[in-house]
Amino acid sequence: MKAVAAAAGVSTAAVSQAFNDKGRLSPATRRRILDTALELGWSPSAPAAALRSARTRTLALVVRRPTDVLGADPHFSELITGIEGELAPRGYGLLLHLVAGAQEENVLYERLAAEGRVDGAVLTDARAVDPRPALLARLGLPAVLLGAPDRAAAVPSVGLGRQGAGVEEVVAHLLQLGHRRIAYVAGPEELQHTRLRHGAFDAALRKAGVRPVAVLHTDFSEVSAVAATVALLDTADRPTAIVYANDSMAVCGMGAAQRAGLRVPKDLSVVGYDNLPLGRWLHPRLTTVDQQVQRVGAAAARVLLARCGEDVEAERLDDRPRLVVRESTGPVPRRPAP
Amino acid sequence: MKAVAAAAGVSTAAVSQAFNDKGRLSPATRRRILDTALELGWSPSAPAAALRSARTRTLALVVRRPTDVLGADPHFSELITGIEGELAPRGYGLLLHLVAGAQEENVLYERLAAEGRVDGAVLTDARAVDPRPALLARLGLPAVLLGAPDRAAAVPSVGLGRQGAGVEEVVAHLLQLGHRRIAYVAGPEELQHTRLRHGAFDAALRKAGVRPVAVLHTDFSEVSAVAATVALLDTADRPTAIVYANDSMAVCGMGAAQRAGLRVPKDLSVVGYDNLPLGRWLHPRLTTVDQQVQRVGAAAARVLLARCGEDVEAERLDDRPRLVVRESTGPVPRRPAP
Structure with missing residues (x-):
């Protein structure tokens, strides 16, 4: 000391x-x-240092999102479900930390490593510039990054390939149904998958010589999804199809459209993203993109468990996001409803 | 040793x-x-014993439910959201463990206590016969039980008072709308709140001289909610109102009814339970019971944090579950639709 x-x-x-x-x-x-202590290999208590070498049977999931993320974004529940499905039978627990900013996040990883609280960490919400893989490598903490496979990253990444493929299929599906006025309700701009899907949406439309009616960014909340939908429908040249960045926003948007007197899909086609269980049971059933959140979470957990010394075979994900056509999309209306 | x-x-x-x-x-x-070791006050490693006296800034949430509980029951996401809202600003994490049975659960608590992995535990899904409070008291692990306030319990319990009040209001609301054929789609029979609400439902109807059309138990899954709804609607003397034990089942039931050609609430009234955010945005908006899951989770976290030595004032919950009337309930149809 x-x-x-x-x-x-x-x-x-x-x-x-x-x-x-x-x-x-x-x-x-x-x-x-903290950096100095790490360099010198010192941690605040000898017991902690001794324990560090012991298995904790705990994996960390540190999420830099508002504390209501679980309630607001069922995607996270699905992800944790997938992870827990692999952890629970092996007696592992998941340490969930919600942090407000990057500084807090880094200090937390350092504390978890120094105190030997976890055997490894699942990194989610991959960012365009992401310091976490290097930090965790430096801390000697096994980690796995959720996202498109990336061989250059300092930690293994697990995700479906061809992330843009789902959005491309959505656009092709809507174009084939005759839609030309298509809007996109996106997530927060700083997230990598927001950029990626938005880019795929733009590119697919451009290829067909069509311009998007509008692209609106949201914070993934129900309120912002409804506000975006109302704004889109309240224009003279309103869209005949709206694509949402996740299913919960699509459900809110569908409700908002129905409340405004529009029939789905007769007057407006609606597409979600995630393939959450709920979408199967709504009326009409939601057309969406299956990105197999649970399966990806499970695969990431398996990679991490293997890195933590467990006897687990890593599963190869050679799939990509796929369109699931249900009932909320239909042929473009001849004339928009008044 | x-x-x-x-x-x-x-x-x-x-x-x-x-x-x-x-x-x-x-x-x-x-x-x-393990019992012998506990009696003798022995734990497997000296470092663990030394660490046991240190703060981990971690609270445990051990859930004895299928591993898909988070995806299947948004109630849990809400609960964790409420807990995390108090934990995150104080740098605490939540250690989530899903276990299959009572034996595994007990061994896990013993391990967490012996290894000093957590400062305390939130106990959820209160059971009719519940060994957990006594176990945790024996292990010296601070705990809080989610459920109706109970002064006899070995650990403090946190919850809204008069748990049956919400269901009573639901029944009064439906009776006032003229409904007499009311069915109840309940949760798993072994859960305390299932029995409690089912009891309140029966008692309130009986008081009005009405017999329930049917009470069906489910495992809270979407599939079982749809199956129960289809079974109820497929009878000659079908109900004019269905009360569901949670909102996600109510949403599935509403979809199933609409798919069967029934208008909600014109042909069938639907009531949920939980007041999840989604219910506000559906069309029609869901009538439900607000049991303030997030607030109860937050209050439980505060009680536990205070017991762990944090400077937190416990919040007094002097409220009870309350009916929230929205659009999915209406006057009884003159004649049931064919």
């Missing part, structure tokens, strides 16, 4: 504060202390 | 196996070893 304090140019009290997240250290000082 | 082995009448290797859940010990032997 003295060595860490000396190397970081602080008092031993400051080192203690840095690890306990107490006191009035500036974030920069705290970082410097 | 030798003392434990001697007291339990086994080898030291068996003690090690019992704690690592390896080897071929019978469940009974394993239990005896």
Whole structure:
């Protein structure tokens, strides 16, 4: 501890504060202390260090989203379901942490590693610039990244191939039904899959010589999905089809359209994304893209369990997102309803 | 370790196996070893014992349900959302474990306590006969039980008062609309709240001199909700109103009824339970019972955090479940649709 304090140019009290997240250290000082401790291989307690080498049978899932993400985005429930399906039979638990920002997230990974709280981590919401794989590699914590397979990443990534394929099929399906006025209700701009799918949507339409009516970004919440739908339907040249970035927004949008007196799919076609169980039971049943969230979560858990020394065979995901045509899409209306 | 082995009448290797859940010990032997170790205050590693006194900033949520519970029952997502809302700002994580049976559950709590993995536990799905409070008290692990306030329990319980009040209001609402043929699609029979609400439903109808058309038990899944609905609607004397034990089943039931050509609420009134966000956005909007799942989760987390030494004031929940009338209930049809 003295060595860490000396190397970081602080008092031993400051080192203690840095690890306990107490006191009035500036974030920069705290970082410097934690980095120094990591470099010197020091952790705050000998018991923690001893335990570090022991199995915790715990995997971390740190999510940098608002704390209502589970309620607001059933995608997450599906993902955790897939992960738990592999963890539970092996007596593993999932440590769920919700964090507000990148700084908090990094400090948390460092604490979890230093205190030996977890055997590994599942990284979700891949970002365009993502410091997590390098951080976890540095901390010596096995990790797996959810997202399109990427051989260049510092940790293995698990996901379906050809992420844009689902959106391409959606556009082809709608074009074939005669739709030309197609809008897209997207997720938050900073997420990689938002950009990726938005890009695929634009490219597929452009290839057919069609311009999107509108692309609206949301925070994935029900309120913003309804607001986007109402805004889209309240225009003179309203879309005949709306594609949503997830199923829960599509369900909200479908309700908003029906409330506005439009019949789905007779007056408006609606497409979701995720293939959540609920979509199968609504009336009309939701046309959506199956990206096998549970299966991807399970596959990621298996890769991570194997990296943690468990006797698990990694499953090869050689599939891609696929369109599931149900009842919420139909031929373009001859004339839009008034 | 030798003392434990001697007291339990086994080898030291068996003690090690019992704690690592390896080897071929019978469940009974394993239990005896773990019990003996607990009695003697012994845990498998000195580091773990030393760490036990340290804060982990982790709370456990052990759920004895199928691993798809999160996907199948959004109630759980809401609950976790409420808990996380209190945990995240304080840097706490939630350790989620899904277990298959009581034996596995007990062993897990013992391991978590012995290894010092968590500071406390949130107990959900209160059972008619519930050994968990006594077990956790014995393990010295702070806990809170989700359910109706109960002063006799070994751990504090947190929940809304008068659990039956919501169902009573539902029945009064339907009776006032003229309904007399009312069916109930319940959850699994072994859950305390299933019995409680079912009892309240029966009592409220009986008080009005009305017999329930039918009470069907489900496993909370979409498939069973649809099957129950189809069975209810496929009778000569079909119900004019169906009350569901949760919102996701109500949404599935509503879809099934609409698919069968019934208009909601003109031909059939539908009531849910939970007041999930989705119900507000469907068409028609779902009449349901608000049991403030997120708020109860948050209140339970606060009680537990306070017991773990955090400076948190416990919130007093003096509310009860309340009916939220929306659009899926209406006057009884003059004659049932053919």
